[in-house]
Amino acid sequence: xxxxxxxxxxxxxVVIIIVGxxxxxxxxxxxGKSGFAEYTWQKxxxxxxxxxxxxxxxxxxxxxxxxxxxxxxxxxxxxxxLPPVADSCSDNxxxxxxxxxxxxxGEMDNDDVSISLSDNTSGIINGIGFNGLGQPVDAANNAICxxxxxxxxxxxxxxxxxxxxxxxxxxC
Numbered sequence: 186x187x188x189x190x191x192x193x194x195x196x197x198x199v200v201i202i203i204v205g206x207x208x209x210x211x212x213x214x215x216x217g218k219s220g221f222a223e224y225t226w227q228k229x230x231x232x233x234x235x236x237x238x239x240x241x242x243x244x245x246x247x248x249x250x251x252x253x254x255x256x257x258x259x260x261x262x263x264x265x266x267l268p269p270v271a272d273s274c275s276d277n278x279x280x281x282x283x284x285x286x287x288x289x290x291g292e293m294d295n296d297d298v299s300i301s302l303s304d305n306t307s308g309i310i311n312g313i314g315f316n317g318l319g320q321p322v323d324a325a326n327n328a329i330c331x332x333x334x335x336x337x338x339x340x341x342x343x344x345x346x347x348x349x350x351x352x353x354x355x356x357c
Contacts (some may be wrong), residue, residue: 189355220342226288227344227356230300230336233284234313234346234354235266241315253324257312258302258336264292265300265336274324275310298340302319305332319352 192200233256241254253274258265265288269279287305293300303309313334314322321330328350335357336346347357 211249217297220340221343222298223338223342226296226298226300226338227346229288229335230265230338231354231356232347234336234348236284237267238319238352238354242317242319243315245317253314253326255312255314255324258300259311260299260301260309262290263299264288264290265302274314276324295328296340300336300338302334302336304329304334310334313348315352320350321348321352 191229237254237256244252244254246252253268255268255273255280256265257268257276257279264278266278266280267284268275270282288300301309302311304311307329310323310329310331312324313328313329313336314324316322316326321334323329324336331350333350334348334349336348340345345357346354348354
């Protein structure tokens with residue numbers, strides 16, 4: 186019997202499929218962070234919101250002590266984080282009070298991502314707090330997000346976080 190040299194049709198198809206998969210993976214790596222960074226920030230935002238919400242629910246004296254559990258958003262500097270300890274109800278962000286999932290100074294700018302936070306009823310807001318039941322409130326402990334709130338991270342794509350009126354925080 187004559188032994189043929191070369192590739193069989195099956196081997197050729199398998200090689201073409203493998204080269205196709207590798208080219209898609211390599212092409213995605215050369216496109217840069219755009220399209221990926223937004224979703225990374227979305228995950229970090231969800232983690233930060235849930236952290237603050239859990240803190241509020243675990244502190245049973247929060248409504249009596251006047252402490253606020255908030256996550257503030259600074260759209261001018263594209264960052265989000267916790268307020269200063271001494272003034273937990275303020276709209277300021279204390280960069281030294283770093284939360285693992287909050288944004289550092291200029292970090293979002295390095296990714297060309299901008300942030301916004303809005304109450305779907307009243308428009309742009311600069312922070313969101315939570316009461317002992319985990320529901321979203323403002324600095325005066327009044328209910329907000331009655332029709333939901335949206336935190337958006339935008340570059341070439343937009344990745345959103347929805348905060349429902351009863352406190353459910355999720356990607357949307």
